[in-house]
Amino acid sequence: MLKQAKIITVTSVKGGTGKTTTVLNLAGILETRKMKTLIIDLDLYSGGIAVSLNIEVEHDIFELMDDLNRNRFHNLEDYIISYDEYIDVIPAPKDPRLAGKISNKYLQVVYAKAKLKYDCILIDTNHNLNAINLLNLDYSDQILYVITNDPIDLKNMRTMTSIYQxxxxxxYKIILNESTHFKKDYFTPYDIKNMIKDNIDYTIPSSFYIKNIDKYVLDGKILTLDSHIRKKYKKAINHYEKIVQAILKEEK
Ligand SMILES: Nc1ncnc2c1ncn2[C@@H]1O[C@H](COP(=O)(O)OP(=O)(O)O)[C@@H](O)[C@H]1O
Ligand SMILES: [Mg+2]
Structure with missing residues (x-):
């Protein structure tokens, strides 16, 4: 049977909420389940996937879209960089000046081709609702909003939930990310639900705050694949497991 991977987009309504870390952690969990994942970095101006994984950007999404546009495209494989046996990447443009020149005309073509080769496609984004991000949301089977305990974030999330309504x-699902800092949060989950007028589907608890996270990034390591982290933060990692379970189960 042909594969038909789901397109899962990780996005937010504010910068720095933990999207890139979430994408990588989900890819790690999928790997533990022997599922092949393609990560596409649509944070075009400041993509963090390739740098977080320490992979050399031999090809990028600009080159892919440009070649499609100019009829020079042959195989998707020619544009893919592999991190390990299970995780492949299409990075954001190596030269961020080219980001604005990416046409979104062939985004759907890329997704259709990728869907046949992977078990899951994870899209990392930024929070700007520009043309390519809007189109990507349209093509996504599931959208994961990563929010934080922050009034501006929560008010903007309310705007978004009312648009969806x-x-x-x-x-879409909402992930409350409490792991980016280690301090007591101001709003309770009850407050948050009232502010966004929606449910919090998942929480990444503050117990997953990793003080020396930068060391892992420098080493190009995925947290959910690291044996030390897996042992020490077993409970917190279960929250990522739940998200992956739901992704794999969810009907289109
Ligand atoms: N579990 C964690 N523990 C400690 N710091 C974290 C954790 N997750 C994310 N961070 C930090 O929070 C910041 C924002 O995360 P990132 O994933 O880059 O967000 P975004 O992609 O939304 O901009 C980064 O500096 C990252 O290292
Ligand atoms: Mg990011």
């Missing part, structure tokens, strides 16, 4: 769409 207006469109009668519910192919």
């Amino acid at each position: 207006d469109m009668d769409k519910k192919n």
Whole structure:
């Protein structure tokens, strides 16, 4: 049977909420389940996937889209960089000046080709609702919003949930990320639900705050694949397991 991977987008309504870390951690969990994942970095101006994984950007999404546009494209494999046996990457443009020149005309073509080769496609994004990000949301089977305990973030999330409610769409989930800092949060989960007028589907607890996270980034390591982290933060990692379980189960 042909594979038909799901397109899972990780996004937010504010910068720095933990999207890139979430994408990598989910890819790690998928790897532990022997699932092949393609990560596409659509944070075009300041993509963090390739640098977080220490992979050399031999090809990038600009080159891929440009070749499609100019009829020079042959195989998707020619543009893919592999991190390990299970995780492949299409990085953001090596030269960020080219980001604005990416046409979104062939985004769907890329997704259609990738869907046949992977078990899951994870899209990392930024929080700007520009044309390519909007199109990507349209093509996504599931959208994961990573929010933090921050009034501006929560108010903007409310705007977003009301847009979804207006469109009668519910192919998104909300992840409250409490792991980026280690201090007591101001709003309780009850407050947050009231502010965003929606449910919090998953929480990454503050117990997953990793003080020396930068060391892992420098070493190009994925937290959820690291044996020390897996042991020490077993409970917190279960929250990522739950997200992956839901992703794999969710009907299109
Ligand atoms: N579990 C964690 N523990 C400690 N710091 C974290 C954790 N997750 C994310 N961070 C830090 O939070 C910051 C934002 O994370 P990142 O994934 O880059 O967010 P985004 O992609 O939304 O901009 C980074 O500096 C990252 O190292
Ligand atoms: Mg990021």
